[in-house]
Amino acid sequence: MTFSVFVQALISGILVGGVYALIGIGLTIIFGVMRVINFAHGDLMMVGMYLTYFLFTLAGIDPFLSVIITIPLMFIFGGILQKVFINRIIGTLPQNQILLTIGLGLIMSNTAMLAFTSDYKILTTTYSSSSVNILGISVSQPLAVSFLITAGITALLYWFFMKTDTGQAIRATAQDREAAQLMGINVKRMSIISFGLGASLAGTAGALISPTYYIFPQVGSAFTLKAFVITVLGGMGSILGATLGGVIIGVVESVGAVTISSDWKDVLVFSIFLLVLLIKPAGLMGKSRM
Amino acid sequence: MKPFIMKTADTRGSFSPSLIIGIVATAALFCVPSFVQSPYALHMMILLFLSTIVGESWNIIGGYTGQYSVGHAAYYGAGAYGTLILLHKWDIPPWYGMWAGIAAALVLSLIIGSICFRLRGPYFVLASIAVAEIVRITVLNTPGLTNGAEGILLSDLPPLTIGGTVITDFVSKVPFYYISLVLAIFTIVVTWLLQNSKLGYYFQAIREDQDAAHSLGISLKLYKNIALAISAVLTSLAGSFYAIYIKFIDPTTVLALDLSVQIVLIAIIGGIGTIYGPMIGAMVLVPLSEALRSNVIAQGLINSGLVREDSGPGIFLKEHLAHAHVLIYGILVVVVILFMPDGVLGFVKKLTKKRG
Numbered sequence: 001m002t003f004s005v006f007v008q009a010l011i012s013g014i015l016v017g018g019v020y021a022l023i024g025i026g027l028t029i030i031f032g033v034m035r036v037i038n039f040a041h042g043d044l045m046m047v048g049m050y051l052t053y054f055l056f057t058l059a060g061i062d063p064f065l066s067v068i069i070t071i072p073l074m075f076i077f078g079g080i081l082q083k084v085f086i087n088r089i090i091g092t093l094p095q096n097q098i099l100l101t102i103g104l105g106l107i108m109s110n111t112a113m114l115a116f117t118s119d120y121k122i123l124t125t126t127y128s129s130s131s132v133n134i135l136g137i138s139v140s141q142p143l144a145v146s147f148l149i150t151a152g153i154t155a156l157l158y159w160f161f162m163k164t165d166t167g168q169a170i171r172a173t174a175q176d177r178e179a180a181q182l183m184g185i186n187v188k189r190m191s192i193i194s195f196g197l198g199a200s201l202a203g204t205a206g207a208l209i210s211p212t213y214y215i216f217p218q219v220g221s222a223f224t225l226k227a228f229v230i231t232v233l234g235g236m237g238s239i240l241g242a243t244l245g246g247v248i249i250g251v252v253e254s255v256g257a258v259t260i261s262s263d264w265k266d267v268l269v270f271s272i273f274l275l276v277l278l279i280k281p282a283g284l285m286g287k288s289r290m
Numbered sequence: 291m292k293p294f295i296m297k298t299a300d301t302r303g304s305f306s307p308s309l310i311i312g313i314v315a316t317a318a319l320f321c322v323p324s325f326v327q328s329p330y331a332l333h334m335m336i337l338l339f340l341s342t343i344v345g346e347s348w349n350i351i352g353g354y355t356g357q358y359s360v361g362h363a364a365y366y367g368a369g370a371y372g373t374l375i376l377l378h379k380w381d382i383p384p385w386y387g388m389w390a391g392i393a394a395a396l397v398l399s400l401i402i403g404s405i406c407f408r409l410r411g412p413y414f415v416l417a418s419i420a421v422a423e424i425v426r427i428t429v430l431n432t433p434g435l436t437n438g439a440e441g442i443l444l445s446d447l448p449p450l451t452i453g454g455t456v457i458t459d460f461v462s463k464v465p466f467y468y469i470s471l472v473l474a475i476f477t478i479v480v481t482w483l484l485q486n487s488k489l490g491y492y493f494q495a496i497r498e499d500q501d502a503a504h505s506l507g508i509s510l511k512l513y514k515n516i517a518l519a520i521s522a523v524l525t526s527l528a529g530s531f532y533a534i535y536i537k538f539i540d541p542t543t544v545l546a547l548d549l550s551v552q553i554v555l556i557a558i559i560g561g562i563g564t565i566y567g568p569m570i571g572a573m574v575l576v577p578l579s580e581a582l583r584s585n586v587i588a589q590g591l592i593n594s595g596l597v598r599e600d601s602g603p604g605i606f607l608k609e610h611l612a613h614a615h616v617l618i619y620g621i622l623v624v625v626v627i628l629f630m631p632d633g634v635l636g637f638v639k640k641l642t643k644k645r646g
Contacts, residue, residue, distance in 0.1 A: 037412045088628055094411050095358045099558055100627045102551055106620030114617065221547055225423065228416050263431045270420040270427075277409055277417055 008137050009258045010251060015143040017250025018150035019205050023223060024230030024242035025157065026201030032174040032237035033194040034090055036097045040081075040105035041227045042220030044199045047108060048074055048206025049215045050116065053123050063123060063211050064145055070207045071200045078199025082192045090191065105220060112217035121215040128211050146208035153204065154243060157197075161239070170194055174237065202227075229273040235283025244284060308565075312478075319471055323464045332463040336535065338576045339470035340528055345556030345568025346477045347524035352554065353562035354490060355517040356497030358415050361402065361422030362553045365522040367429065367545035368394040369529025374442045374539055375435060383448040388530035395526030396519055398425070403515040410500070419547065426545040441540025444533070466535050473531060477524050481565055484520070493517050497563070525553075548616065555619050559626050561633025570635050575619065582615035 023045060030038045038044075048070055055066040085104060089097050131138040161167040172180040173190040181187050205223075213219070230249050234241025249269060256265040276283065319335075326332060344366065351357050372391030376382040382390075406417040429436045436442070484490040492513045495503040504510050533539050543549075552575075560571025580586075630637035 037416075085624065085628070092631075095415075096627050096631060098358070098360075098412060098415055099554070099623055103620045103623035103627065106551070106616055107624065110617035110620060225419065225547075229420075232413075232416065264427070267424050267427050270424050273420050274405060274417060277413060278405065281409065281413060 004137060005258055006255070008139075009254045011137060011139055012143060013251035013254030014247055015139070015147040015250070016254060017247035018147040019208050019246075020226060020230055020250050021243040021246025022150055022153065022201050022205040022208070023227045024234065024246045025154070025239050026198035026205070027227045028231045028234070028237055028239060028242040029170075029194050029201070030198040031231065033170060034086065034191055035094075036086060036090065036101065037094075037228070038195075038198065039098055039101040039224055040108060040220075041198070041202055042222065042224030043105040043108040044074065044078065044202035044220075045206040045209075045223050046112060046215075046217065046220040047077065048203025049210045049213075049219065050112060051203065052207040052210045053121055053215050056123055056125075063125065063207055064142075064149060067149065067204055067207050070203050074200040074203030075196040077196075077203075079192045079196035081199065082195035086195060087188055087191060105224070109217045109220055116217065118217055123210045123215065125211050140212065142211040149204075149208060153201070157201075157239070166190075166193065226269070229269055232273060232281075232283055233276050235285040238283065238285040241283055241285030316475060320468075323467050329463050332467050334576065334580060336463065336466055336470045337580065338572050339474040340532060340535075341556050341572035341576050342474045342569050343470070343477045343528040343531075344525055344553045345560065345571050346474075346481050346565070347521045347528065348553050349557045349562060349564075349568050350481060350484065350493070350524070351514075351517045351521040353557055353564070353567065354484070354497060355493040355514060357407070357514055357517070358554070359406075359418040359518070359521075360415050360547075360550050360554055361418035361420075362521075362525050363545050363547065363549040364398055364402070364422040364425040365395040365525040366529035366532070366549060366553070367425065367539075367541070368398050368522075369526030369531075370533035370539045370544040371429060371436060371442075371529075372526070373530040374444060374533045377444065377448075378437075378442050379435075381448075384530065384534045385448075388527065388534075391526045391530045392523050395522040395529075399519045399522035400515065403511075403518045407511055407514045407518075419550070422545070422550055423547065426541050426547075429545060430541045437540075439540065441538060441543075442533075444537040447534065447537075466531075470531055470535075473527055477527075478565060478569075480520070480524065485565065489513070489516065494563075552616075552619060555623050557633075559622050559633060561635030564633075564635055567633055567635050571633070574622070574634060578618045578622075579615040582618055 023041065026044075027038055027041050030036060030041075051070050051073060052063045052066050055061040055069060056063055061069070081104065085100060086097075089100055125142070127141050130141045132141055132144065133139075161171055169180070169185045170190050170193060172183065172185055173187050173194075177187055180190075226249065230245035231242050232245075233248060234243070234245030249272075252269060252272060253265045256262075256268045260268065322335065323332065344362070348359070348362055351359055369388065369391035372394040373384045373387040376387035376390055377384050402418065402421045405421065406414055409417050430438055432438070433440070484493070492503070492508050495506070495508055496510060496513060500510060529544060532544065536543075556571040556575055557568045558571070559574055560569065561567035626633060632640070
């Protein structure tokens with residue numbers, strides 16, 4: 001393997017890692033605020049992918065541009081899920097929370113199968129397979145664009161959590177739900193906003209990845225697992241950790257695929273996951289909550 | 291704080307009536323093939339027994355010990371692959387091969403236990419999924435041994451000798467009916483014995499409060515591993531049976547995450563930590579998902595005149611409803627978690643108590 005192949009794998013890993021980071025940040029916000037591990041996260045992403053697909057095929061809206069529509073729609077969808085289902089089980093047994101979100105995920109993926117059949121759909125844009133050449137290293141154009149959008153959204157999120165009142169209220173809820181409630185914060189509303197945010201981030205990730213990925217109803221479960229790996233690696237509840245985790249997993253996958261074999265890259269990812277769980281369960285940037 | 295519930299007390303109290311019901315039901319089930327000839331009905335019963343076996347097996351680690359493994363497909367697959375690989379590669383009859391499946395599941399459970407039981411709660415769930423996925427991908431990528439994604443297709447079964455009788459006719463579903471019935475009874479008896487043994491009390495103490503159990507000198511690691519090993523062995527038996535009965539296995543049918551989830555749901559929907567729970571879960575889920583799969587529901591909607599057969603929705607339902615049989619699992623689990631946190635069994639008990 002030549003050096004340039006390695007660098008190319010590294011760069012495409014970082015670019016894909018940006019999208020992974022979005023999935024991870026969504027999951028980590030939901031966990032941070034509600035202490036609920038969302039097993040339907042990949043399925044939310046799947047919903048985002050189908051939204052993007054139909055916006056493109058029916059209305060001709062470019063997948064990257066459609067993010068503007070996907071984000072609010074997924075926010076509303078996530079908010080409804082939170083209000084109707086998840087708010088009822090906050091503070092109950094963690095197993096029940098897991099099972100509820102598994103159930104919601106199954107409903108989403110099977111409804112998608114009912115509505116759109118299990119056929120693979122491919123969203124082909126004019127630039128789907130085009131690449132730009134930077135210093136002799138070719139970089140996939142859709143991946144590069146999606147990375148830039150990801151970076152923009154992450155910066156926006158950072159601003160939201162640090163500078164706005166709502167953002168600070170959400171952080172307060174994540175730190176101590178009861179204390180936040182005593183301070184007059186409407187924690188149920190913060191939960192709805194957080195799940196909406198998580199869902200819209202997952203949906204955005206789906207939108208960004210759709211020009212370079214197959215779209216099918218069961219696509220979610222692979223990404224749910226990936227989202228767990230990313231958030232546990234970075235530290236449950238830490239946004240910076242999820243960003244870092246996303247990029248690390250992206251790089252491990254893409255470099256692993258060229259150095260070992262693409263068949264075994266997921267084994268590599270899961271092994272890292274288990275190692276982190278065993279050695280540093282709090283993750284790279286998190287505090288232990290075990 | 292979780293409320294401390296002594297489940298053992300009331301199960302002991304209802305010991306004799308439930309034993310009588312059990313014996314009568316068993317006797318009735320043994321007579322079924324003499325009256326029922328329809329292969330489809332027998333097939334349904336076999337699926338019911340199979341679901342009961344996996345539900346009860348999961349119940350030992352998940353329901354009694356409180357460790358929510360969402361990776362039981364790994365043991366199911368170990369049983370299925372252990373049995374069929376030996377038969378396919380070296381012509382070893384499955385009646386011996388299933389012991390290899392059991393051994394594989396046992397070894398796997400010890401490895402998984404030693405890794406995952408260091409973690410608690412949601413982290414344990416995630417770790418169990420990760421290990422099961424590693425197993426699935428490994429099977430998928432070692433086609434030399436496992437045929438990879440193609441799966442293993444079994445052409446014919448060697449004869450089985452039980453006592454003096456030799457069974458060669460495996461086209462009929464009757465032998466499979468009895469094998470699965472005996473396995474289901476075996477699993478239930480094991481669970482019952484466990485529930486009323488010292489070991490079972492240890493398991494339940496761990497479920498109620500790990501730290502308290504530990505402080506009383508119960509080794510968490512040891513007893514969690516024992517519970518997982520028993521559960522894994524029973525699950526692998528179900529996997530072996532499935533492989534011999536269906537005669538085809540591949541990673542997506544016997545090792546997928548979906549299967550792990552379905553195993554958990556059987557116990558959850560019925561009611562965990564009870565003997566009847568997984569049976570009831572199986573009785574609810576198998577007919578429902580089978581009705582969807584075989585298009586009974588779509589046909590019923592058309593026949594009842596709600597949907598016209600040649601209309602758009604009619605054609606749509608007939609074509610697609612069959613593919614979405616897992617949908618029912620999703621809807622049921624959401625309903626159960628929100629409205630019947632103790633499962634269908636607990637819900638029915640609560641209703642009858644209110645009336646009484």
